[in-house]
Amino acid sequence: MTRNPLTLALLGGLMLGGCTLAPSYQQPLSPVPAQLGEANGNSASELTLPSWSSLYQSAELQQLIQSALDNNRDLRIAVLDVAALRAQYQIQRADLYPNLSVDASGSRQRLPSDLSGTGHSTLSDQYGVQVGVTAWELDLFGRVRSLKDASLEKYLASEEAQRSTQLALVAQVAQSYLTLVSDRQNLAISRETVVAQEDSLALIERRYESGLGSELDVRQAQIALQEARANLASFERQVDQDYNALAVLVGGPLPTLKSVNLDNDALALVAPVPQGLPSALLTQRPDVQQAEHQLRAANANIGAARAAFFPSIQLTGAYGTMSSELSGLFDSGSKAWSFIPSISLPIFSGGRNRANLDLAEVRQDQAVASYEKAIQTAFQEVANALQARDTLARQQQAQQALVTATEQSLTLSQQRYEQGADDYLAVLDAQRTLLSARQQLVTLKLQQLTNETELYRALGGGWDAQQPTHVASR
Template sequence: MSRPALSLITAALLLGGCTLAPDYRQPDSPVPATVGDAAAGADAVMLPGWQAMFPDPHLRQLITTALNNNRDLRLALLDVAEARAQYRIEGAALLPSISANADGTRQRLPADLSRTGDSTVQSQYGVNVGVASYELDLFGRVRSLKQSALESYLATEEARRSAHITLVAEVANAYLTLMADRESLRISRETLAAQQESVDLVQGRFDLGLGSELDLRQAQAALETARASQARFQRRVDADRNALAVLVGAPLPPLPGEDLDDPAVATLPDVPAGLPSSVLRLRPDIAGAEHALRAANANIGAARAAFFPRISLTGSAGSASAELSGLFESGSKAWSFSPSLSLPIFSGGRNRANLDVAEVRRDQNVARYEQAIQTAFQEVADALAARDSLSREEQAQSALVSATERSLTLAEARYREGADDYLAVLDARRNLLDARQQRVAVTLDKLTNRITLYRALGGGEQARDATLIGEVAAPRRDTPRG
């Protein structure tokens, strides 16, 4: 290749950082500065990773298995690999593609086509190293496309992280739901056993002529109701196990007989009520939306560059000879250099329309980014608002269980003494069953609320034990411009 050609390529490689993309500016946050009770806020919050978030070893084992086997997460990882490869493809366009070629040709010409009037056999052999149609990125078109591919890759990585967090939260919620329904099943079994004792008691009183047949039939009806309730909760437990097995992606190991009141299940870390809304920017969906916005911003640079000339270089250097043995002899040197210039003059408005599309897509991504922040703010605010009320509701429900237990004891004593009919016992037992089941539901809501808050704040980093979510990293510098 000639020295001028090499000089042009070298100069092009040195023109790094030139782009016509507009300066990126992070949109202003469309939500208040704080989320929750500002008076209780903190400048920084340590949100534990999922290993520390869930102290129950059985739950941690299930989450680990799910992260290894879940098909949705596997697809997310493959999407990341695809985006990474696409970024490498776009980045490769910034460098010339150099290839080595060797070719040979033997051709027989008939006599009527030969200048000498005799048939001839011609041979040509060549070996060369060349550059095929390398575009000088003087106006940053290729560089903008590379930047767009990079941001798309980073957005896909955030989608992978979001899928990771979602899977952890879904497994935890499914596990807690299974624990709650198993506790409800245990309560229904205890109720069935107590109701059977009541039937035996009423039957004995009826046989002695101390009770009415109405009392007996009411007790038997309550017994069958308890039996149906037990079957219903057994069906829910079986469905919970199936749902959890699908999330885990493998057969479930034997699970202990613990319930929601066990410390390993009920102890979930908490966060302060007041948080700076800047923590929301670290959620993977918001970070991904910003990367998508950056990609759209870079595409504007590629669309602008289409209005300017495109210079491409094609060249080769090597050896050529009519004889194979003469390829590397003196005088066989051969080279070619073919620059080309393409200047858009008239395209029917295509370039202007492409630029308009790129700018509209940038504006669409701004709206999506702001919408993601608003959704995140609402999710966190709702979770924080529900947390205190759920704790108070759980305390009230526990007090209600104690009161209804005492009411049942008194009703049963009055029935045995003949001071009241069996209807009072039925009402008291029904109220106790409802209170116990409702306490299980409220406890489940309280625990799943913490998981919801954990997920809403963008927790679940697998690679570290804790994530500092209250301090937002400094804005990344954009690519230098020429």
């Protein structure tokens, strides 16, 4: 049976276009130690990080995080970037296949007698219907397929970038909320201090009016009260700024927030991370996976640059029917076809192809360095968070003991002042020390919770979205 040359060429091209000249991908060796901390036999598969809705028990915080995931503009931009690169990949992938089109045409032409060759004017008609393909590249050396692979990896990298943005957003909302809670707690301490200083000043003024105190005691109490009021105003401003920062992350007005402190059980994080994890766990981080997809894209681009040194074959053709009469288009014998292959062999380009290949190889080296740097950064962040966890716990215990001792010291100082054994300066020193100790304890609690949040972010966990759905066909 006779086959159309165009059909045979299309089938052959689709069967042959399956290989590329890209180098075999080799994942770079990890540039960090094999273990995070001391080895204890844990494996990456043994660690399951909870979703953020399980990690953060506070219903109020969960609501804020969900609002941020729905409304945050940075995350919205990242989602749109993924959609754009997905469409770009689909455009590039379409180049693997011939672009078929159906064309119908009709024409009528009149020639004057002096041009017809017969001495009489003539009328001629022509009608045609054809299925054709125009300038389809026969991808024998994998140039188009390499470009498609590079586009796919860029799309997958954008999905990981979206995950990274989402993970960072969850951590930022949690940290911003915890900062607001801590500043509100410090604000409450400042208000208590102002009330205590006002009571102290009233007591000292009565003692002075009764002849039991000095004017210096009154002035010192007034100074302490104004210091407390200044401190109160500072935390009022800081709390307002915390609200503004949280509103920007959430992407809209904040709901009414309950008055809680850092000792609230709902703010405690769950599922402590064990020590001695393998550093291979870091490859699960979205930024590390993003860097690897970018490396794979650079690797594919080398294949496209190599293919530019080889001939480029393009096919153009059509198959259909033609007739001088519209009614005769599909009559026997009206079949018509055309087949126009073309080949382009690069001979001299002024070194352009060589330079393009050199550029592709340099960019691959850059992608390797970026991948290694991403792993090193991840290792440093996780190692720092693991080390800070134990020291912060010990520091917080010591600070709590300091607050208790300072409270006792203030009580004794007040008793000695009332008995006339000490001047009021000793009471002021004890008050300032207690205020500083209480505020430092709040700061340490904030650092401990923030460090746990940062540890989950650094490990690439603690978020609730589904894994991105990768394109099945590569």
